């Protein structure tokens with residue numbers, strides 16, 4: 001991957017211009033952080049709802065807002081941050097690539113393997129990058145867990161157990177139907193945090209077995225102007241999966257929007273001990289080491305603690321340095337392949353081989369901080 005260049009072929013320097021497409025719920029967290037990080041310069045907010053785009057731009061002091069086409073016409077924007085709903089992710093990413101922009105996209109990278117592959121191949125052919133959420137694995141929690149496991153503290157890690165149980169987001173999200181339809185549900189909406197953390201720690205998945213179910217065909221919106229309206233649930237709302245990794249390690253996971261017990265759990269068991277890891281949907285949290293001593297030991301997490309947008313800064317710095325970004329499209333595509341394979345395994349009641357693979361990127365260096373100014 002070469003250093004970023006302008007259309008005149010001159011290497012660009014300084015903070016990286018960013019345009020945000022999708023001014024909905026999660027854009028507030030992104031805009032709060034990205035407008036505070038000096039290595040990126042947020043220039044534009046676009047949405048099909050122009051009023052929403054204008055409101056978010058005004059709230060965060062972003063100089064311009066408007067349509068996707070207007071955003072893509074700004075030559076100073078080098079990264080498009082795609083915060084649209086899952087079924088629009090691939091289409092918006094392809095639009096951005098066609099306009100010569102690198103992409104940071106919310107998860108999942110696409111709804112199916114073919115469109116995910118098309119996004120990656122089109123970007124590769126154009127010499128552009130597509131990086132993908134989640135970036136929580138760049139947080140202090142998972143980065144510290146990687147260091148602890150690599151230090152041999154639990155011996156060779158062999159298995160992992162993960163649980164994500166909750167009643168579902170329709171009680172708090174003002175427009176939640178998409179979270180129960182293709183591209184979401186507990187597996188595709190929250191699963192990417194768990195799958196990404198698992199493949200960061202254990203490497204690529206080789207094959208998958210699963211069962212899946214749905215508790216209610218219809219749910220009711222619980223808050224906001226649409227409260228009381230109902231919508232259809234079209235994907236499984238409870239998924240149990242077993243992954244076997246290329247390394248021979250294994251994991252078992254539950255992804256559920258069907259439980260009144262709100263619980264998350266992520267633990268790794270090795271030959272000589274076990275490590276309780278923080279919720280991978282969070283950037284920080286306690287790690288607890290069980291190494292056979294009298295008492296479990298709480299481990300202080302080390303590393304940056306910022307929230308969403310961290311991966312955009314890591315991408316921006318990687319573009320300027322001409323090195324690979326950590327939240328790569330290849331990693332996201334493998335995560336998508338694992339999740340699609342999980343649904344296929346449940347539907348067919350058999351193991352499904354995962355064809356794609358990826359190479360995990362190195363842990364962040366100590367002291368890496370998205371809030372630092374490194375490109376001025």
Ligand SMILES: NC(=O)c1ccc[n+]([C@@H]2O[C@H](COP(=O)([O-])OP(=O)(O)OC[C@H]3O[C@@H](n4cnc5c(N)ncnc54)[C@H](O)[C@@H]3O)[C@@H](O)[C@H]2O)c1
Pocket residue numbers: 021022023024025026027046047048049052068083084085086088092106107108175189
């Ligand atoms: N809400 C959360 O807590 C949360 C957390 C992490 C990740 N995410 C992810 O972020 C993404 C967005 O989620 P959200 O909750 O903000 O959704 P949302 O429905 O609140 O917002 C999505 C916005 O995208 C706009 N949009 C849709 N298609 C578009 C298109 N083709 N061009 C331009 N604009 C378009 C919509 O008008 C809307 O304003 C999803 O992929 C979701 O998985 C959300």
